[in-house]
Amino acid sequence: MKKSIDYSIEHKKWLNKRRNKKISVTICQFAILIIFIALWEIAGSLGWINTFITSTPSRVLASIYNLYESGVLFYHIGITLLETILGFLIATILGTFIAIILWWSETLRKILDPYIVVLNSLPKIALGPLIIIWIGAGMQSIIAICVLILIIITIISMLNNFLECDKEKILLMRSMGANKFQILFKLILPSAIPGFISVLKINVGMSWVGTIIGEYLVSSAGLGYLIVYGSQVFKLDLVMASTILLCVLASIMYLLVSLLEKIVLKHR
Amino acid sequence: MEPILEFDKVFFNYHSTSGETVALQNISLCIDKGEFVAIVGPSGCGKTTILSLISGILKPSSGKVLLNGETVSNPRSIGYMFQRDQLFSWRSILQNVKLGLEITKDKTQESKDYLNSLIDKYGLTDFKNKYPHELSGGMRQRVALIRTLVTKPNLLLLDEPFSALDYQTRQSVVDDVATIIKNENKTSILVTHDLEEAISMADTVVVLTKRPATIKKIFKIPFSKQGNPSQKKKNPNFTKLKNEIWKELNNNEEVH
Ligand SMILES: Nc1ncnc2c1ncn2[C@@H]1O[C@H](COP(=O)(O)OP(=O)(O)O)[C@@H](O)[C@H]1O
Ligand SMILES: [Mg+2]
Numbered sequence: 120m121k122k123s124i125d126y127s128i129e130h131k132k133w134l135n136k137r138r139n140k141k142i143s144v145t146i147c148q149f150a151i152l153i154i155f156i157a158l159w160e161i162a163g164s165l166g167w168i169n170t171f172i173t174s175t176p177s178r179v180l181a182s183i184y185n186l187y188e189s190g191v192l193f194y195h196i197g198i199t200l201l202e203t204i205l206g207f208l209i210a211t212i213l214g215t216f217i218a219i220i221l222w223w224s225e226t227l228r229k230i231l232d233p234y235i236v237v238l239n240s241l242p243k244i245a246l247g248p249l250i251i252i253w254i255g256a257g258m259q260s261i262i263a264i265c266v267l268i269l270i271i272i273t274i275i276s277m278l279n280n281f282l283e284c285d286k287e288k289i290l291l292m293r294s295m296g297a298n299k300f301q302i303l304f305k306l307i308l309p310s311a312i313p314g315f316i317s318v319l320k321i322n323v324g325m326s327w328v329g330t331i332i333g334e335y336l337v338s339s340a341g342l343g344y345l346i347v348y349g350s351q352v353f354k355l356d357l358v359m360a361s362t363i364l365l366c367v368l369a370s371i372m373y374l375l376v377s378l379l380e381k382i383v384l385k386h387r
Numbered sequence: 388m389e390p391i392l393e394f395d396k397v398f399f400n401y402h403s404t405s406g407e408t409v410a411l412q413n414i415s416l417c418i419d420k421g422e423f424v425a426i427v428g429p430s431g432c433g434k435t436t437i438l439s440l441i442s443g444i445l446k447p448s449s450g451k452v453l454l455n456g457e458t459v460s461n462p463r464s465i466g467y468m469f470q471r472d473q474l475f476s477w478r479s480i481l482q483n484v485k486l487g488l489e490i491t492k493d494k495t496q497e498s499k500d501y502l503n504s505l506i507d508k509y510g511l512t513d514f515k516n517k518y519p520h521e522l523s524g525g526m527r528q529r530v531a532l533i534r535t536l537v538t539k540p541n542l543l544l545l546d547e548p549f550s551a552l553d554y555q556t557r558q559s560v561v562d563d564v565a566t567i568i569k570n571e572n573k574t575s576i577l578v579t580h581d582l583e584e585a586i587s588m589a590d591t592v593v594v595l596t597k598r599p600a601t602i603k604k605i606f607k608i609p610f611s612k613q614g615n616p617s618q619k620k621k622n623p624n625f626t627k628l629k630n631e632i633w634k635e636l637n638n639n640e641e642v643h
Pocket of ligand 1: 401402429430432433434436598
């Protein structure tokens with residue numbers, strides 16, 4: 120059922136104007152994409168650009184279709200997706216858990232502080248080769264690299280999130296007789312949810328970086344593998360196709376998190 | 388009357404790496420059960436520090452703070468009201484008010500009835516399922532007060548609870564809170580830098596010097612039982628008393 124509200128003419132005008140503006144923005148956004156693709160295609164077919172290194176939209180599509188035909192499209196997508204989602208989940212859950220422990224114990228927090236700072240400033244990718252030697256080339260290494268890239272920043276952000284909680288709210292809970300568990304579950308965690316969502320948003324993007332870097336280092340399957348393989352055999356169509364698939368997948372995952380945000384933050 | 392709270396020659400110093408701050412100096416004070424005490428003093432003089440000592444989150448550097456004759460170690464069974472309402476934005480009004488019972492795991496019918504009676508009596512019935520951001524600032528402070536009453540604290544500590552409200556709503560919230568506290572007959576300590584607020588709400592006004600806080604003078608308010616704060620403000624003796632206390636507050640400088 121729709122609520123019928125009598126708006127004034129001025130308000131209706133304002134609503135209309137707003138809607139029209141929104142529509143024109145969306146049209147422009149699509150137009151840019153279509154013009155870009157069209158120009159790319161035309162420039163390729165008229166020979167303005169060297170299609171051997173730039174490919175064209177039609178060749179990209181053909182390349183994706185080829186992968187599909189030979190039955191490996193969803194295999195590669197699935198592998199990369201699995202690695203990314205596992206890396207993302209492990210890093211986010213484990214990182215948040217460690218942040219909770221550090222919130223709980225101020226002493227531990229102070230002792231570990233310099234280590235966390237150093238680990239955070241370290242370019243984690245540098246540890247890639249070591250990880251491969253330690254736990255073997257394969258999916259486990261890729262997930263480990265992904266987790267390594269995400270976890271330190273997750274710990275730091277979530278801990279700051281927890282520590283930002285209003286001191287007066289904590290005092291209020293204590294004056295009602297709350298123990299530390301109750302303060303954690305009834306106050307600290309719920310009040311950290313908006314911060315948790317921003318961490319999720321950052322992690323969603325970073326988990327793709329982690330996975331693709333991992334796949335570059337130990338390729339056997341996945342979109343990262345296809346990119347490396349394609350560039351080695353100069354099949355630039357394949358490289359472009361994989362890159363575009365990555366774009367689409369990453370956007371979908373980001374959209375899902377945004378959707379979650381809308382649901383969870385309804386009352387904030 | 389039996390004293391519920393006693394300060395006996397209390398000193399308090401803050402320690403930080405940049406040095407030591409003497410916040411309280413030789414505070415002795417006795418508060419009776421059911422009394423409403425207002426503590427006034429310039430900002431930064433140590434008013435919040437006094438409340439922290441009462442709730443036990445700070446320990447006196449020397450001297451004694453006794454609540455019901457015992458040294459306090461944690462803020463249990465004290466009701467707090469702050470400048471900001473500190474309602475939990477993710478909980479509905481009803482869930483906010485229930486917080487205390489959840490924490491104490493109190494599921495008795497008696498407590499539920501008390502909670503519902505408070506909600507009905509103080510006009511929250513229509514707001515029960517709303518969220519804090521849907522309420523006005525004054526209404527939120529009322530909810531904050533009801534929330535602290537649910538667990539039946541012995542003592543209410545009010546730390547400048549009206550200073551964040553705009554001028555128009557302030558007086559009505561002051562009346563509101565004063566009336567509820569009077570109805571429920573709670574011993575209360577209000578900390579404020581607003582003299583009119585103090586005189587119109589309290590039975591006793593304690594004037595502090597600027598930091599380090601010492602007690603400058605204690606005033607009994609003769610008309611404290613005559614109506615709500617707005618009515619008391621119209622009392623012929625109100626302005627006279629206000630001027631008298633004002634003088635005490637403002638010749639702080641001569642003390643040092
Ligand atoms: N944690 C602290 N460490 C050091 N000094 C503090 C601390 N808290 C408060 N102070 C100082 O103690 C004095 C009294 O503070 P407070 O009791 O909050 O004042 P009021 O509530 O009257 O405004 C202030 O000058 C403040 O700077
Ligand atoms: Mg203060």
